[in-house]
Amino acid sequence: MNDDKGRPDLRINGERLVSSIKEMGSIGFDPETGGRTRLALSDADKKGRDLLCRWMHEEGLDVKIDQIGNIFGVREGTDPSELPVMMGSHIDTVRDAGMFDGVYGVFGGLEVIRTLNENKVRTRKPLALAAFTNEEGARFQPDMMGSLFYTGTVGLEELLSSKDENGLTAADELDRIGYRGSGTVRAGRYIELHIEQGPRLYAEGLPIGVVRGIQGLAWWAGEYCGESNHAGSTPMDMRKDALLGVAELAAEAEKLALRLGNGSVATMGKISPKPDIINIIPGKCSFTLDFRQFEKSLFEEGKGEIERLITACAEKRGLKYNFRKVAEAPAVVFDSGMVELAERVSARLGLASKRMVSGASHDAQFLSPFCPTVMIFVPSKDGRSHCPEEWTEAEDLENGCNVLLHSVLELV
Amino acid sequence: MNDDKGRPDLRINGERLVSSIKEMGSIGFDPETGGRTRLALSDADKKGRDLLCRWMHEEGLDVKIDQIGNIFGVREGTDPSELPVMMGSHIDTVRDAGMFDGVYGVFGGLEVIRTLNENKVRTRKPLALAAFTNEEGARFQPDMMGSLFYTGTVGLEELLSSKDENGLTAADELDRIGYRGSGTVRAGRYIELHIEQGPRLYAEGLPIGVVRGIQGLAWWAGEYCGESNHAGSTPMDMRKDALLGVAELAAEAEKLALRLGNGSVATMGKISPKPDIINIIPGKCSFTLDFRQFEKSLFEEGKGEIERLITACAEKRGLKYNFRKVAEAPAVVFDSGMVELAERVSARLGLASKRMVSGASHDAQFLSPFCPTVMIFVPSKDGRSHCPEEWTEAEDLENGCNVLLHSVLELV
Missing domain, CATH: 3.30.70.360 (Alpha-Beta Plaits)
Incomplete structure (x- = not known):
C-alpha cells in the first residue's frame, strides 16, 4: 500500500486541519495583543504538548519523549525493520506569535495520519510525527534545542543547563512540566511542512514552495x-x-x-x-x-x-x-530526490510550485545531514510572521498538507 | 584714564589667572573621571558662586544678585551717568566638564579688574563683571537661563518653574542655595572671553579668534x-x-x-x-x-x-x-565696531587673530540685541570641550585676557 498511485484521490480534511490549528492557537492566546505566547517549557507549552499527546494517543500512535523533551508519535508499518518516515516541526512560539509557525508542520503531519487512519491505509514503513523542543529560542538559548540534541549537534548537558532570564534551567522546567523522557525514534526520512514566513509565494500567487535548502x-x-x-x-x-x-x-x-x-x-x-x-x-x-x-x-x-x-x-x-x-x-542543501518528489507530487495535484531557498532556519536544517530531508512551504500573507498578523489562507493550508500526504505516501 | 594708549604696557597677571581658574576647577572635581560637575543651583554651584562673590568683594566690587540668580559685580567709574561695560560668562558646568568653559570668561574679567585695581587705574565708565545662571542647561532647561531672563527673552515665572529630573524647581533651588536676589545691573556693552570649544584656532596655530557672530x-x-x-x-x-x-x-x-x-x-x-x-x-x-x-x-x-x-x-x-x-x-551678528576693536587690540598686542563664527551658543548671543557685544576666543586643544580633556595652554589664556583688558580699556 506504499504506492501513492493506488490512492490518487486521497485528500486530507482541510476543515479538521484548520480546526486543530485553531484549537492549538487558543492556548496562550492574549486577547489584548491578538497573539499567543507558548514559550518553550512554560505552562502554555505544557498545555500544547498535552493536547498534541492526547491527539496522538487518539490516533493510536506510540508516543515517546526523549531526554530534551522532543515528542514523537509512531504509526506502525507492516515492515518493522524499516526506519520511519518522519513528519514534524515544533509547537513552541515566540511572544505574541501567530497560529501557524511550527504548529502547521506538526498538525499537518497529524492530519496526514488522521487521513490514513480513517481511510484504513496501511503502509510498509512506519510513519512518525515529531514536535521538537524549543525551536524558537525565545526563552532558552540556543534555539533549535530539540533538533540540535536529536542530531547530536550539541550535547545534552549543555542544552539542559541553559537558563531563562529568571535563572530557571531547561532541565528543571522539563521536569516541572513532566516532559523529560528517555525514549527516541530514529528517522529514515524527514519532511517538514511550514509557512514561508517570507513574501515570495504570496507575492507571486503560488500555492507551494519546495525548499531545496537553507541559506x-x-x-x-x-x-x-x-x-x-x-x-x-x-x-x-x-x-x-x-x-x-x-x-x-x-x-x-x-x-x-x-x-x-x-x-x-x-x-x-x-x-x-x-x-x-x-x-x-x-x-x-x-x-x-x-x-x-x-x-x-x-x-x-x-x-x-x-x-x-x-x-x-x-x-x-x-x-x-x-x-x-x-x-x-553554512548553507544546507536538501536531498535532491526529496525535492524532486515534492515537486512531482505538487504537479500531480495540479498545484504550481516554486523551487526556493529558505531564508529562515528550521529544525529541518539539522535533520538534513542525518537523513534525506525536504521542506514544503505555503504562502504567508504579506510575508508576515512572528506576530499576530501572521496569516495563511485555509485553502493554502489544505494544499500544502495534501502535498505532504502524497509525498509521504510515495515514501512509505 | 579711558585712553588705552595711556597704559599700553599694562598686562594681566597670567599666573594669578590660571591659579584662580584652577581653584574654581577644584570645586566639584571628581578624581575618578578627572572632570568637575557644577550643575546649576547645586551645592557645588553654590560653592563656586561663594568663591566668586568673595573675590568680587575683595576687589571692592558692588555685588548684586538678580531674580534668576545672575551675579553682577560693579567697579565704579568716575562718571556715574554712564552704563557699565560688562564682561562675563558663566560658572555652571555640564557633568564631568573641563576647567575652562564659562569660568575663563568670568575669571578673565575678574583678572582684568584685579589688574586695574593693583595698577590704580580709574575709568570714566563703570566696569561690570557678570556670571549668568545655568548657561549649560545640564540640570534645568532651557539652557542660557540667566541671559534669557536678563534680556527679557523668556519670562521669570517660566524659568523659575523649570524642574530638574528629581522634580526640584529652579525657584526652590535658588532659595536653598541663597542666590535669589532682587538687584540688577544694566550693561552698556558686553564682551565675553571664551575657549573656542572647536578645533580651528588650535589647528591653525592662531592665538585669538574674534567672533563676529553665532551660527x-x-x-x-x-x-x-x-x-x-x-x-x-x-x-x-x-x-x-x-x-x-x-x-x-x-x-x-x-x-x-x-x-x-x-x-x-x-x-x-x-x-x-x-x-x-x-x-x-x-x-x-x-x-x-x-x-x-x-x-x-x-x-x-x-x-x-x-x-x-x-x-x-x-x-x-x-x-x-x-x-x-x-x-x-537665527544667526546672531555681533556689533561690527566691537569686532573691529577686538581685532585692532589683538594686532596692537602682536597677536594674530582670525575673524570667526561661533558654532556653539553663548550668553553673548542673547546680550547682542541688547547692547553692542563681541566675543574673544582662545584655542581649545584638539577642539575638545565638555569633557575632562578640555584644555587651553596658560599662554593662550593670558593672551586672550590681555586682549580683553585692552579692549575694555578702549571702551571705558
Whole structure:
C-alpha cells in the first residue's frame, strides 16, 4: 500500500486541519495583543504538548519523549525493520506569535495520519510525527534545542543547563512540566511542512514552495570609534563621525547584496550611536550585520566583501573599528530526490510550485545531514510572521498538507 | 584714564589667572573621571558662586544678585551717568566638564579688574563683571537661563518653574542655595572671553579668534516607518527598511553641508531602529538632525534642503515619515565696531587673530540685541570641550585676557 498511485484521490480534511490549528492557537492566546505566547517549557507549552499527546494517543500512535523533551508519535508499518518516515516541526512560539509557525508542520503531519487512519491505509514503513523542543529560542538559548540534541549537534548537558532570564534551567522546567523522557525514534526520512514566513509565494500567487535548502548565514557585531565633538563648532572636514561611517556601511551592505544577487540578503538590524545626543557628533557607533546566501561560492565571496566593507568604511573616515563574527551557519542543501518528489507530487495535484531557498532556519536544517530531508512551504500573507498578523489562507493550508500526504505516501 | 594708549604696557597677571581658574576647577572635581560637575543651583554651584562673590568683594566690587540668580559685580567709574561695560560668562558646568568653559570668561574679567585695581587705574565708565545662571542647561532647561531672563527673552515665572529630573524647581533651588536676589545691573556693552570649544584656532596655530557672530541653528526630530520583516526570508527588492532610509539621510545631510560650504555643518546625533534585533529588518527608525550656518540666505537654503532630503530619502524607499523642527535660532551678528576693536587690540598686542563664527551658543548671543557685544576666543586643544580633556595652554589664556583688558580699556 506504499504506492501513492493506488490512492490518487486521497485528500486530507482541510476543515479538521484548520480546526486543530485553531484549537492549538487558543492556548496562550492574549486577547489584548491578538497573539499567543507558548514559550518553550512554560505552562502554555505544557498545555500544547498535552493536547498534541492526547491527539496522538487518539490516533493510536506510540508516543515517546526523549531526554530534551522532543515528542514523537509512531504509526506502525507492516515492515518493522524499516526506519520511519518522519513528519514534524515544533509547537513552541515566540511572544505574541501567530497560529501557524511550527504548529502547521506538526498538525499537518497529524492530519496526514488522521487521513490514513480513517481511510484504513496501511503502509510498509512506519510513519512518525515529531514536535521538537524549543525551536524558537525565545526563552532558552540556543534555539533549535530539540533538533540540535536529536542530531547530536550539541550535547545534552549543555542544552539542559541553559537558563531563562529568571535563572530557571531547561532541565528543571522539563521536569516541572513532566516532559523529560528517555525514549527516541530514529528517522529514515524527514519532511517538514511550514509557512514561508517570507513574501515570495504570496507575492507571486503560488500555492507551494519546495525548499531545496537553507541559506548560509553569517552575523557580525562591530563598533566604529571616532571623536565625539560639538555639532556646531566642529567643521565638516575636521570630524571623525562614527555614525556616518556606520550609515555608509549600511548602504554599502545593501549595494553588495544587490550586486551579488541570487537571493543574497544583507541587513543592518541594530545601530547605536554614542553619546546619542542631538547636538553631539557621535564618537562611537555600534552595529550588527546579517548576510545570507545559498550558493557556497557566493556565500564565501559575500562574507569576505562584508568584512572588507566594515574595514573600508571605517578607514575612509579615519575611524578605529572592531568587529567579530558572532554566528555562522553554512548553507544546507536538501536531498535532491526529496525535492524532486515534492515537486512531482505538487504537479500531480495540479498545484504550481516554486523551487526556493529558505531564508529562515528550521529544525529541518539539522535533520538534513542525518537523513534525506525536504521542506514544503505555503504562502504567508504579506510575508508576515512572528506576530499576530501572521496569516495563511485555509485553502493554502489544505494544499500544502495534501502535498505532504502524497509525498509521504510515495515514501512509505 | 579711558585712553588705552595711556597704559599700553599694562598686562594681566597670567599666573594669578590660571591659579584662580584652577581653584574654581577644584570645586566639584571628581578624581575618578578627572572632570568637575557644577550643575546649576547645586551645592557645588553654590560653592563656586561663594568663591566668586568673595573675590568680587575683595576687589571692592558692588555685588548684586538678580531674580534668576545672575551675579553682577560693579567697579565704579568716575562718571556715574554712564552704563557699565560688562564682561562675563558663566560658572555652571555640564557633568564631568573641563576647567575652562564659562569660568575663563568670568575669571578673565575678574583678572582684568584685579589688574586695574593693583595698577590704580580709574575709568570714566563703570566696569561690570557678570556670571549668568545655568548657561549649560545640564540640570534645568532651557539652557542660557540667566541671559534669557536678563534680556527679557523668556519670562521669570517660566524659568523659575523649570524642574530638574528629581522634580526640584529652579525657584526652590535658588532659595536653598541663597542666590535669589532682587538687584540688577544694566550693561552698556558686553564682551565675553571664551575657549573656542572647536578645533580651528588650535589647528591653525592662531592665538585669538574674534567672533563676529553665532551660527543660525535648526534641529529636527523624525521617524521613518517601513516594515519589520525577517532578515533571511525577505528579498532585497521586497523590503521597506527604515534604517537604510535614515542611513541614506545621514549621508545626504553630510553631502549637503559640504556642498553649501561656508561653515555649514549638519549632524545626525541620534538614530534608533526598531525592533533593534540583529536578524530583523528595522520597520521603524527615528533620528535627529542639527544644521547650522551663519549667512542668512545659506541658512534658509540649508533648512529647506534638509526638509526636502528627509522627505526624499523616505519616499525613495516607500517609507512613511514624520518629522518636526524642535528648535530654531537665527544667526546672531555681533556689533561690527566691537569686532573691529577686538581685532585692532589683538594686532596692537602682536597677536594674530582670525575673524570667526561661533558654532556653539553663548550668553553673548542673547546680550547682542541688547547692547553692542563681541566675543574673544582662545584655542581649545584638539577642539575638545565638555569633557575632562578640555584644555587651553596658560599662554593662550593670558593672551586672550590681555586682549580683553585692552579692549575694555578702549571702551571705558
